[in-house]
Amino acid sequence: MPLSRQLSLSLLAVLILVFVGTLWINTNNTRDFVDQQLASHAQDTATSLGLSIAPYVAVPEDLPVVDTMMNAIFDRGFYQSMVLRDTDRNILIEKHNPNSVEGVPKWFRELLPLTPPKSVTDLNDGWTMAGTLMVQSHPGFGYQQLWQNAVQAFWMILAVFIGALVLLYALVKIITTPLLAVVKQADAISKQQFEQIEAIPRTPELKRIVLAVNRMSAQLAKLFTQLSSQAERYRDFAYQDALTGVANRRAFELAFEQLLADSEQHSQGYLLLIRLTSLNEVNSSLGYQAGDEYVALVSKELQNTLAQQDLNGTLFRVSGADFVVLLEDTAQQPSVNFAQSIISQLNAIEKSEYKLGTAHVGMGSFSFGDTRTDVLERADNALSGASVSTDRWQLAQQEEVHHSNTEWRAQLNIILQQNHADFVAQPIQNKQGETLYAEWFARFSSSAAVPSDSAEHSKADGDNKAHDYLPMGQLVPASVRLNYAQKLDELLIASALVQLPSQHHAIGLNVSRLSLSQTSFHQWLISALPQDSAACAKLVLEIPERALVNGTQDLVLFIQKLKTRGVRITVERFGAQLAAITHLRKVRPDYLKLDGRYVRNIHNEPDNQLFVQSLVNIAHGLNIQVIAEMVESEAEAKCLTDLFVDHLQGYYIGLPVETK
The missing domain is CATH 3.30.70.270 (Reverse transcriptase/Diguanylate cyclase domain)
Known part of the structure; x- marks a missing residue:
């Protein structure tokens, strides 16, 4: 339960107790006072009336006079009963009013009953006892007075209660608004979004908290900026031409x-x-x-x-x-x-x-x-x-014979009609040998004529069947050139999704930059994903770094939808363009895959080591894990592990194998 609700309910409970308690005490005290008034009223009447009728009580012929005097007082309606008895306790005159009360609810009378006492006075004729007179006040007037007092007290206390609620709401807002702002800022800091709280509370204690968090956010922003600047300086120093500013x-x-x-x-x-x-x-x-x-x-x-x-x-x-x-x-x-x-x-x-x-x-x-x-x-x-x-x-004169556009278009149409792709998988592991996911590489059987020399360009799995598959080095560019890239990506993803439930590990699939720029591809992929979030969690999409740099807000929203469904995102070939760092906060990928140019022979390249270390620091600051691809030797693997790279991929880690 939120702190604001806890405070509100707690203080509301206290106010309700105060409201009910105050009303009860006020009404109960009024009832006691009315009881005392009724008793005093009855006693005074019995005493004064008793003195007036005492000389006539002893003479039976004078009882009508006594009755007249009693009627004069009783008919006013303030009395419940009057009873005149002789010395032998015999009733001489008895008068009673009905026990009805107008304008007072029954539940109120039952909740706060009034019991007027019976006041008795002795009647003396000289030194002789003539009888007794009992007088009991009527509770109706007491109930009316008590009811009116309770109603007035209720409205007065209710007004105070409502005023207290308004003050309570204001107090809770004063306390919780800065705290909620601090919580929001802490969440933003965890996402490397270093915002500042503009509304500074006036309460000294809360003001100190907010200012302290603002200072922390500013310091972290400064540190992150320094890390980014350091990475840019490393890159500029090692890989940029000083005169022109382009790569060296x-x-x-x-x-x-x-x-x-x-x-x-x-x-x-x-x-x-x-x-x-x-x-x-x-x-x-x-x-x-x-x-x-x-x-x-x-x-x-x-x-x-x-x-x-x-x-x-x-x-x-x-x-x-x-x-x-x-x-x-x-x-x-x-x-x-x-x-x-x-x-x-x-x-x-x-x-x-x-x-x-x-x-x-x-x-x-x-x-x-x-x-x-x-x-x-x-x-x-x-x-x-x-x-x-x-x-x-x-x-330059070409020494190779490539497919013409017509031939490649025919081959791509055949691939799309077959609606099937084979894959080989290469694992991505941490230093303990645990597999993060396996990246899947597509391959297609050569269903149409291909140049005889194209086989030397196909190295999909390195076995003796390489000549049976189309050269991906020519197929992929042809699909881009002939506007088949999106259809080819959809085919690959659909084929992989069919095999997804049977896989023990998550699988990684590459998506082209051109497909990512198309809204129609976004809609297709969202609808093609499994409804089961556990199945989606086994899918990792690898998007090129260049797509982030040239991407639009639609791409950011698309990636957010994928992550909401459970799909994980890897930005591959990272580091080629440092401008992509500024887009990481928006995209929030799960993994970064370092560009292979910085991995090759890294143990002998101090400049690359410094640059990779700076990228790792930035990624870890954003809670993003780092993958190094094309690791082909133990020396490279050890150097990358020492630089705190989280996962490795390459022929040293594992060869591509056929998927099952």
Whole structure:
């Protein structure tokens, strides 16, 4: 029971007792007073009347005179009875009034009965006893007086009672409002929302409590901000170019190696190598400050062009004159259009001192399984061709044969018609070997013709049946390119939900960024979830970090609905964009999965260790557990455990196995 209700009921009970007790005492005292008045009234009447009739009582012929004198008094109605007796106790005259009371409820008379005493006086004729006179007052007038007094007392005490209730309500509000505000603030602090209580109570004790909690909230907010700033400083120091503010060569190497080795995402796309061909000339003729301005200008134009395109791209500065743009999961034509946009923008800012042109662009494709050296070599060869081309850009010649869009559309339609997917599962465990959940990776049988060389790109389970499955590194980008991503996600989730009740551990499924941006997918998934909350608790959805950065309020509400149903949320590839940290308070995921670029060889990378430790501190401050993926050695696992990472995933922890 809330404190406000306890206080209200307790004080209300006290007020009711005071109200009833005061009314009872007042009425009871009035009754005693009325009883005394009735007794005194009867005694005075008996005495005065007795003296008046005493000379006539002894003479029988004078009894009519006595009767007349008694009638004169009795007929006034203030008396219940009068009885005149002789010396032998014989009744000479007897008078009685009916025992009726007007205007007083029966229950009141029964609750507070009046019993007027009978007053008796002796009648003496000289020295001779002539008889006795008994007089009893009528209680009706006493009841009326008592009733009127009780009614007046009731209304007066009720008015005081109502006034006391109003004061009680105000008192309870004065006490509980600051306490409820403190409780609300404490809940907000536990969610890393450091609010301040604006309404400061005037009561000194409550004021001290509220001010103390406000100071604590301010200090925690400051500490959390410091942790976030520290993480940003670590990242900027290690992975950001000081001149342009974009990611540096080290960040490029980590990110690109991760893309090429990520067997889960099977990423593919295009790498654009952009070279400022006039930088050496500018540095020599105009000085390094002019050169820095040249580099900063081109960097700004590249960032603006990338921001205007609906592409999943990242800009890096890999050397003094070279920039790299990685376009993930992007088809050839959008990549070509982007390269042409870059050249168009850079030509527009070309100056006379840029004697060799502003920049040239070489572009080459990459996919899962390629090596960084081979991709850069292709892009560099294309850049050499661009330097002598009037277009100032060139696409490297492709050595691989991919499905055409028509072929991939046919293959995707077959997959959707089959309405079934196979999965392999890889466990996520803590240092005690306990499984948190198993991440499920989809695979599809090759039902249509696929290129003979595509098998080398399929590494779903690493066994001798790999050639029987479609290359996910090409299938996933094709689904994005042909607007099949949502349908494919729905198929995968529906297939997994069928197997969900039979699983001993929770399962994790990846959801694409494009699906998460669609309201229709939100509605479908909410309706497809099991009604049983225990079954929903066995489902973990992994959403990409980029979805948080580019997400809308609808995505936040969607995630909140999922968590209400019992579904757990993991934000994967976390750390690639620190802007996502600001969105964690809204989304409140259950787990963060560190980007694999920071995990690989972490035991030999002090910078990565500092950055991961700062991310872990931030996550734990938000009550979020941290998962490290792509753990492939004991040294990596030990280092991550020492950095307080909660759970590990990778080939060192467990190989992907077929689901049962």
